[in-house]
Amino acid sequence: MKSRWWILVAALAVPLAAQTAKNTCVECHAALDGALAKPAQLFDRDIHKKNGFSCVDCHGGDPSTEDPTKSMNRARGFVGKISRRDAPARCGRCHSDANLMHRFEPQQRVDQLAQYRTSVHGKRLAAGDTRVANCVDCHSVHDIRAVRDAESPVHPLRLPETCARCHADAEHMKGYKIPTDQFEKYRKSVHWDALAKRGDLSAPSCATCHGNHGAAPPGVASVARVCGSCHVVFENLFAKSPHRKPFDSMGLAGCVVCHSNHEIAPPTVAMVGTAPCAVCLNCHGEGDKGYQAAARMRSRIDELEGSLKRADSILRQAESSGMEVSQPLLDLGAGNENLVKAKVDLHSFDPAMVDTAVSKGLEIGQAAQRAGEKAMVERDYRRKGLALSLVTIAVTMAGLWLAVREIDRRRNHT
Amino acid sequence: MLKRVTDWLEDRTGFDSVREFLKHKTVPIHSATVWYYFGGITLFLFVIQVLTGMLLLLYYRPTPGEAFESVQFIVTQVQFGWLVRSIHSWSANLMVLSALIHMFSVFFLKAYRQPRELTWLSGMVLLFLALMFGFSGYLLPWNTLAFFATKVGTDMAGVIPGVGHFVLRFLRGGEEVTGATLTRFFGFHVAVLPGLTTVLLLFHLALVQKWGMSSHQPPGTTVPTMPFFPNFVLRELVGWYGALAVLGSLAALFPWELGTKADPFAAAPRGIHPEWYFLAVFYTLKLIPSKILVFDGEVVGILVFGLGALGWMLMPFWDRRSGGEERHRLLTGLGVFVIAYLVVFSALGYWR
Amino acid sequence: MPNTEPTTGRRGLIRALLRTGFGASLVSFLYPAMKFMMPPPVAESAANQVSAGRADLKPNSARLFRFGSKPALLVRTPAGEMRAFSAVCTHLNCTVQYNDQSHQIWCACHNGQFDLNGKVVAGPPPRPLEQFTVHVQGEEVIVAKG
Numbered sequence: 001m002k003s004r005w006w007i008l009v010a011a012l013a014v015p016l017a018a019q020t021a022k023n024t025c026v027e028c029h030a031a032l033d034g035a036l037a038k039p040a041q042l043f044d045r046d047i048h049k050k051n052g053f054s055c056v057d058c059h060g061g062d063p064s065t066e067d068p069t070k071s072m073n074r075a076r077g078f079v080g081k082i083s084r085r086d087a088p089a090r091c092g093r094c095h096s097d098a099n100l101m102h103r104f105e106p107q108q109r110v111d112q113l114a115q116y117r118t119s120v121h122g123k124r125l126a127a128g129d130t131r132v133a134n135c136v137d138c139h140s141v142h143d144i145r146a147v148r149d150a151e152s153p154v155h156p157l158r159l160p161e162t163c164a165r166c167h168a169d170a171e172h173m174k175g176y177k178i179p180t181d182q183f184e185k186y187r188k189s190v191h192w193d194a195l196a197k198r199g200d201l202s203a204p205s206c207a208t209c210h211g212n213h214g215a216a217p218p219g220v221a222s223v224a225r226v227c228g229s230c231h232v233v234f235e236n237l238f239a240k241s242p243h244r245k246p247f248d249s250m251g252l253a254g255c256v257v258c259h260s261n262h263e264i265a266p267p268t269v270a271m272v273g274t275a276p277c278a279v280c281l282n283c284h285g286e287g288d289k290g291y292q293a294a295a296r297m298r299s300r301i302d303e304l305e306g307s308l309k310r311a312d313s314i315l316r317q318a319e320s321s322g323m324e325v326s327q328p329l330l331d332l333g334a335g336n337e338n339l340v341k342a343k344v345d346l347h348s349f350d351p352a353m354v355d356t357a358v359s360k361g362l363e364i365g366q367a368a369q370r371a372g373e374k375a376m377v378e379r380d381y382r383r384k385g386l387a388l389s390l391v392t393i394a395v396t397m398a399g400l401w402l403a404v405r406e407i408d409r410r411r412n413h414t
Numbered sequence: 415m416l417k418r419v420t421d422w423l424e425d426r427t428g429f430d431s432v433r434e435f436l437k438h439k440t441v442p443i444h445s446a447t448v449w450y451y452f453g454g455i456t457l458f459l460f461v462i463q464v465l466t467g468m469l470l471l472l473y474y475r476p477t478p479g480e481a482f483e484s485v486q487f488i489v490t491q492v493q494f495g496w497l498v499r500s501i502h503s504w505s506a507n508l509m510v511l512s513a514l515i516h517m518f519s520v521f522f523l524k525a526y527r528q529p530r531e532l533t534w535l536s537g538m539v540l541l542f543l544a545l546m547f548g549f550s551g552y553l554l555p556w557n558t559l560a561f562f563a564t565k566v567g568t569d570m571a572g573v574i575p576g577v578g579h580f581v582l583r584f585l586r587g588g589e590e591v592t593g594a595t596l597t598r599f600f601g602f603h604v605a606v607l608p609g610l611t612t613v614l615l616l617f618h619l620a621l622v623q624k625w626g627m628s629s630h631q632p633p634g635t636t637v638p639t640m641p642f643f644p645n646f647v648l649r650e651l652v653g654w655y656g657a658l659a660v661l662g663s664l665a666a667l668f669p670w671e672l673g674t675k676a677d678p679f680a681a682a683p684r685g686i687h688p689e690w691y692f693l694a695v696f697y698t699l700k701l702i703p704s705k706i707l708v709f710d711g712e713v714v715g716i717l718v719f720g721l722g723a724l725g726w727m728l729m730p731f732w733d734r735r736s737g738g739e740e741r742h743r744l745l746t747g748l749g750v751f752v753i754a755y756l757v758v759f760s761a762l763g764y765w766r
Numbered sequence: 767m768p769n770t771e772p773t774t775g776r777r778g779l780i781r782a783l784l785r786t787g788f789g790a791s792l793v794s795f796l797y798p799a800m801k802f803m804m805p806p807p808v809a810e811s812a813a814n815q816v817s818a819g820r821a822d823l824k825p826n827s828a829r830l831f832r833f834g835s836k837p838a839l840l841v842r843t844p845a846g847e848m849r850a851f852s853a854v855c856t857h858l859n860c861t862v863q864y865n866d867q868s869h870q871i872w873c874a875c876h877n878g879q880f881d882l883n884g885k886v887v888a889g890p891p892p893r894p895l896e897q898f899t900v901h902v903q904g905e906e907v908i909v910a911k912g
Contacts, residue, residue, distance in 0.1 A: 200892040230890060233877040322489055322496030322669040326835050333837070337860045340875045386666040389794050393659045396787025397652050402780045404648045411645075469802050479814050483834070491806040494798035655791075 023063045024071055025055040042142040051104050058090060084130040088116055091135045115213035138162055156201045160186060163206045185263035224254035237347040272346060273298030296351045300358045301342050307365035308335050314372030321379045328371035335364035440639035441646045442629040449519035450627055451653040452512050458654045459509035466502040476600035478593035481556035482675040489672060496669055503670035505661055506548055510691050513541050521749050525628035531730035533621040536614050538727045543611050548689050550603040556596060561676035562686045565591045570699065573712045687763060694756045695719055697763030815910035818850060821902050828864030833909065837861050838898065840907060843882050844869060850909040851884050852896040
């Protein structure tokens, strides 16, 4: 009983002892030049140091002696520089150990290494290609920070640039036969806007679609699933749509066919229809059923959009003339909602479904239009009131003027 | 019976002397008589301001959370609220305009000379109070434009050497434009300024009665006159009705916009500019380089404007000729220059 | 004929003109002023608080009401608590609704889902719904901002 109690104390004391005990690794390396000094300087900011770990936990050796032949003696367990090939396994010694991780980050997963081995990076590394990314390429080394730390290279806001360090480097990517313009394209996308400009940390970056430790391109079949993990409604509509089967049989990757993959622009109505810039024309030609459906859906949406815009403009005009139109303006919001719905329902590629939303919206738009016209009639009524009072004023002024002349004339006589 | 009541009243008040006075009061007739009407029109517009202001007070609430909404409530829910608010805003601007015309006509007619120095002085203070009315009233709807214009305006007061920071804190009720500023401006606008204005206005009008209107002739010459009542009063009424027609048309055809509610944390929108009567000063200060020799440009600018205004106000004390007859080319030239400057710089400030 | 005395007819005309003019002016000043002074049917400016109607909402249901110029949602949770939120979805401004099956607030446009604290549970909305404070005064529910 007594001896067990001592084991517990020793286990808790290990990290504390490492902090206070002598660390000759740092002492010597800090005094060296260049690359040999850097790890010792960087390590101050490392999350591992904050959790009580030190050099020896990865590199081995004996930090208690100042004699380099003893402290860095491979026979005494010194590992030295860890090769690119061995890095994942070295990190995994602790990070795959659920019992150990539980003491520091109870919520953190411990399957990163297993995932990494399924990734393109991991498979290539196993095959002997050491130019692929391993743990330290993304998380950095010696100054590793928590993912939630804004300075971490894998913080959501910085992740795209971190991936781009290799993937946008044509020299580095030579020989892998994949494009290097993903980052450039992603930066034009609506997702980058949401992430970087609006600061929405839940907006997707590279890892959201490709996975992080298990990074791989999503297969053709799973594209709609990947997009659908956020855009649920669209996934469901697309799954039931007439596009689903032909896309599957032709090996076309769902959403990406119209919206592209990395350069996902904010969608506009111009993408639908039969005008030259519409994406429908990529497959459909004049006369076929899809062409007609595209034309019809577009014209219906345009009709609703026009109706709402006209109603809005007349209501704004009435409002700026001092008319009370807040209720119709509020109702018009429901019209816009139907416009948004029509644009969503479009992804069923079923004109009848679009029609339903459009008709509801049109009804609201027309009611608002009528309210606006009524308000404008009221405004004209006010103008008539003004005209009437101007006439009154003119009459009074004329009367006054005549009175003045009469008084003057009387005075001249006397 | 009626006679007894009027006699009783007469006995207790002595208003008969006023009636006597009015009966014999005359107004000189000459080529520039028409400019006399602008003083009366300014008075008329001030009365409209008081009346519409009282009406607005029935619904307005001077807190940052409710000011904008209560004005919105006035213009959308209250019957004729749009008209009353629009008239109040338009009449404020027309009043400043007609006060300026009144001032310049007095200046060019040299009517400020002895013995009317105090009339001029009190008039200048009244004009200054009118500008303060405009400045404080502009903030009350608590919309974006007003919020930032107030920020810029009080910032300018802040650069006055020595007392600047005190004035800024006094005006804002703190370091920043906040709800405290709104409360203060509301107090200034509906209590402090109306009180001061009423007292000064009575003084100004009493002086006008005491000295009569300037005849624009050498002393001693007899000038054709007309009786104040009813001849001049009826003419003045024509002017008032004319002003009313202009005011009504502007208010009904171009209702004063409310804009969007002020957001103290938003960035200042582009094209912020104050009310038109501050534009010339505002634009000039924008043009002044940030450093003149070793002095801060803005400070120099504000000092120059302050001294200029003071000099203009003390006009009767350094143009010491008496009567309105003698011409003074240099002063007339100065007046023309000031008008040209105000017009050009206001226009530049508006369109740039 | 400049020297002839004005006829009584002419003087009468002037007097009539002036009388109608002054009379009409007086009416046109007083009428709007009186109308202005009468309180309008909506007795208060909708600034920081608004009535969300009667407190007769059943548990696990919700009702839309108007807060200023925007729709808002009054929810009675299955446990019987009253909560109020802005009903404007933070994604594309659609109006959200209560889903009594999942006990969540739901936007039909892009399937955005919020829990009964207004937090985003699923879908594209970038921010939670703005929550208002609810006071029940007798039979009436008063909802206030902030």
